[in-house]
Amino acid sequence: MPDTRFQFNRQLVRHFIETAQPYFFPTEPRDTTETTKVKYITKNTWTFLGLIIVVVFTVVSLAFLLTIGLTLLSNSLFPEFFGDVAGGLITRVNGFLESPLPYVAVIVIIISGVIFVSQKSNVGNKWKQWSLLGLLLFLLLVVNGLNVILSYAFRFIDTALNQKNADTFWQFMIIYGLILVLALPIIVIYRYTRLKLGLMWREWLTQHFLNKYFNNRAYYELDSNAINTEVDNPDQRITQDITSFTKVTLDFLLDILDSILTLLSFSAILYSLSKEVTGGLIIYAIFGTTVALTVGSRLVSINYNQLRLEANFRYGMVRVRDNAESIAFYRGEALERKQVTDRLTEAIRNFDLLIIWQSIINLFQLGYQYFPRLIPYIIIAPLYLQGEVDFGAIGQTSFAFFQVLSALSLITNQIQGITEFAASINRLGEFDESLNPLSFKKEKIQTSFIHTQDSADVALENVTLQPPNSDRILINDVSLNVRNHNNLLIMGASGTGKSSLLRAIAGLWNSGDGIIKRPESKDILFLPQKPYMILGTLREQLLYPNTENHVTDDYLEKVLEIVNLSHLSERFKGFDAEENWENVLSLGEQQRVAFARILITKPRYAILDEATSALDVKNEERLYQELSHMGTTYISVGHRPTLSQYHQQLLEIFDGGNWELKGIEN
Numbered sequence: 295m296p297d298t299r300f301q302f303n304r305q306l307v308r309h310f311i312e313t314a315q316p317y318f319f320p321t322e323p324r325d326t327t328e329t330t331k332v333k334y335i336t337k338n339t340w341t342f343l344g345l346i347i348v349v350v351f352t353v354v355s356l357a358f359l360l361t362i363g364l365t366l367l368s369n370s371l372f373p374e375f376f377g378d379v380a381g382g383l384i385t386r387v388n389g390f391l392e393s394p395l396p397y398v399a400v401i402v403i404i405i406s407g408v409i410f411v412s413q414k415s416n417v418g419n420k421w422k423q424w425s426l427l428g429l430l431l432f433l434l435l436v437v438n439g440l441n442v443i444l445s446y447a448f449r450f451i452d453t454a455l456n457q458k459n460a461d462t463f464w465q466f467m468i469i470y471g472l473i474l475v476l477a478l479p480i481i482v483i484y485r486y487t488r489l490k491l492g493l494m495w496r497e498w499l500t501q502h503f504l505n506k507y508f509n510n511r512a513y514y515e516l517d518s519n520a521i522n523t524e525v526d527n528p529d530q531r532i533t534q535d536i537t538s539f540t541k542v543t544l545d546f547l548l549d550i551l552d553s554i555l556t557l558l559s560f561s562a563i564l565y566s567l568s569k570e571v572t573g574g575l576i577i578y579a580i581f582g583t584t585v586a587l588t589v590g591s592r593l594v595s596i597n598y599n600q601l602r603l604e605a606n607f608r609y610g611m612v613r614v615r616d617n618a619e620s621i622a623f624y625r626g627e628a629l630e631r632k633q634v635t636d637r638l639t640e641a642i643r644n645f646d647l648l649i650i651w652q653s654i655i656n657l658f659q660l661g662y663q664y665f666p667r668l669i670p671y672i673i674i675a676p677l678y679l680q681g682e683v684d685f686g687a688i689g690q691t692s693f694a695f696f697q698v699l700s701a702l703s704l705i706t707n708q709i710q711g712i713t714e715f716a717a718s719i720n721r722l723g724e725f726d727e728s729l730n731p732l733s734f735k736k737e738k739i740q741t742s743f744i745h746t747q748d749s750a751d752v753a754l755e756n757v758t759l760q761p762p763n764s765d766r767i768l769i770n771d772v773s774l775n776v777r778n779h780n781n782l783l784i785m786g787a788s789g790t791g792k793s794s795l796l797r798a799i800a801g802l803w804n805s806g807d808g809i810i811k812r813p814e815s816k817d818i819l820f821l822p823q824k825p826y827m828i829l830g831t832l833r834e835q836l837l838y839p840n841t842e843n844h845v846t847d848d849y850l851e852k853v854l855e856i857v858n859l860s861h862l863s864e865r866f867k868g869f870d871a872e873e874n875w876e877n878v879l880s881l882g883e884q885q886r887v888a889f890a891r892i893l894i895t896k897p898r899y900a901i902l903d904e905a906t907s908a909l910d911v912k913n914e915e916r917l918y919q920e921l922s923h924m925g926t927t928y929i930s931v932g933h934r935p936t937l938s939q940y941h942q943q944l945l946e947i948f949d950g951g952n953w954e955l956k957g958i959e960n
């Protein structure tokens with residue numbers, strides 16, 4: 295059964311609008327109540343769509359005025375030519391000039407200007423994208439106009455040949471060449487503008503998603519590696535889905551407009567040749583679109599799964615790369631190969647299904663395209679044979695017929711691309727929703743929380759701590775304070791909740807009850823159990839997380855000496871070396887680099903989760919002495935008995951949430 299989440303439905307449209315709109319028009323604020331959010335977006339979305347229509351009208355009006363101007367200019371430059379062969383055009387332009395249309399065009403441009411000025415607060419800082427969009431639509435019109443002109447040039451060439459009229463033939467060959475010289479750069483500029491707007495949009499949307507991903511610690515809260523997570527592979531969504539979203543949205547939007555223009559320009563020609571063919575063609579296209587959408591619906595969920603499975607496969611490979619040494623020690627190649635192969639097999643199996651459905655759609659598309667091929671000939675040939683139309687009309691009818699057919703068949707012809715697009719819209723829409731702070735907080739059904747309060751010192755008041763989404767109590771009703779170098783050591787058997795208490799102090803976990811008081815984040819530095827080495831230079835490594843701080847190399851040398859790593863700068867020839875630090879430094883060295891970060895940052899509080907477990911006792915002593923010298927107060931988690939001599943109080947945690955707090959005599 296196809297997954298009902300992935301159909302051509304309202305949810306898809308909502309996901310599309312919420313992802314596409316913000317680059318051009320605000321959808322904020324979002325974190326009000328659910329109802330106002332939906333209302334707000336709807337009102338803004340109508341305004342946004344209204345503005346797009348305003349742009350289209352402005353561009354059409356501009357193009358109209360420009361066409362009239364250019365035709366009159368050309369007529370005054372080449373009066374003979376226009377008198378001979380394009381007399382009809384001049385009559386029509388004169389007709390336009392006598393009608394209210396030019397005034398209407400000018401009024402449309404003025405009103406559009408007024409509307410945009412009135413929307414200044416919403417689009418003021420988005421003028422670049424609106425200008426590019428306007429330019430793009432304008433170029434689209436020009437390219438379309440050139441197409442119509444070319445169709446006439448060919449008609450005149452064919453007719454001139456049939457009448458053996460060499461002069462007119464060569465005249466139009468030259469005209470054709472001149473139009474090409476003009477048209478080619480315009481087409482290239484049009485394509486470039488399209489790509490450029492896509493690129494700018496991609497950059498903006500990626501930044502927009504990155505902001506949300508890193509704000510409110512969503513990257514941590516989402517837990518995207520969990521087995522049953524709704525939001526798998528955020529990396530793929532941010533990198534690949536956004537790229538295809540922006541590109542395809544633009545392509546598709548322009549294709550739709552292109553189709554409308556083609557319809558307008560060629561359906562009139564076709565209609566004048568045969569009303570029945572035009573009507574039949576429309577019914578045929580409606581039938582094709584309905585079938586394509588029905589069959590295509592199945593493809594949306596298959597494409598969705600394909601994106602997920604490909605991302606899983608890639609992530610499997612990245613994990614092997616990141617954990618190469620551990621795997622090599624364990625000789626875990628066979629198992630790793632199996633897990634990667636399993637992921638590959640799943641992706642291939644789904645792809646197999648994808649190509650079966652694609653073939654079914656292909657069969658339909660081919661039939662749909664080839665059957666109507668003969669129709670224009672069947673209709674126009676008798677007219678030609680009876681001498682009612684000239685020879686060139688056959689080619690032009692046929693051309694007009696296929697232009698109209700392809701414009702009406704946009705969805706039918708592109709259904710495969712559309713289903714891929716729908717899949718990535720759904721992936722981005724879901725991701726966007728899950729990044730809303732309300733949604734990831736809401737998922738956790740919590741009746742009570744641990745509250746955090748700003749304070750000069752760290753203190754716990756009646757804190758009961760539980761793991762997220764669990765009833766298990768790790769620590770029950772603990773109260774303590776850590777101030778004025780009354781350093782705290784937390785001990786206990788493995789799994790009793792020592793690191794979890796630090797997570798709660800850091801604000802990562804809040805399941806449970808009670809109050810945690812702590813200074814601002816800038817005054818505390820946490821060293822997690824696994825030393826974290828960033829991608830970057832040795833200098834950035836040492837300055838992390840405040841990599842913008844300016845410190846001299848001499849100072850860095852001094853710090854390295856204190857943490858007993860003075861050989862590092864020499865070994866890597868300065869502080870600008872970039873290495874895969876996780877691989878080139880031993881665990882103990884990584885722990886000392888992490889310690890160096892404390893010495894450089896000089897926080898008021900340091901929270902150390904087994905931060906010296908890989909060091910020898912001598913190094914450990916040296917580092918703790920340095921902390922005391924600096925005047926930093928610290929909380930440590932550790933198993934080693936030697937640690938107690940650097941602390942003044944001990945919190946021992948036992949299974950079942952029991953604990954004991956006592957002073958340490960040193």
Ligand SMILES: Nc1ncnc2c1ncn2[C@@H]1O[C@H](COP(=O)(O)OP(=O)(O)OP(=O)(O)O)[C@@H](O)[C@H]1O
Nearest residue numbers: 761762764768786787788789790791792793794795
């Ligand atoms: N994200 C999580 N969700 C649910 N339970 C978790 C989560 N992370 C850890 N736990 C569980 O919470 C308990 C406490 O974990 P914690 O990491 O605090 O132990 P610890 O006392 O620091 O252990 P160790 O000394 O081995 O590091 C463990 O039983 C662990 O399995």
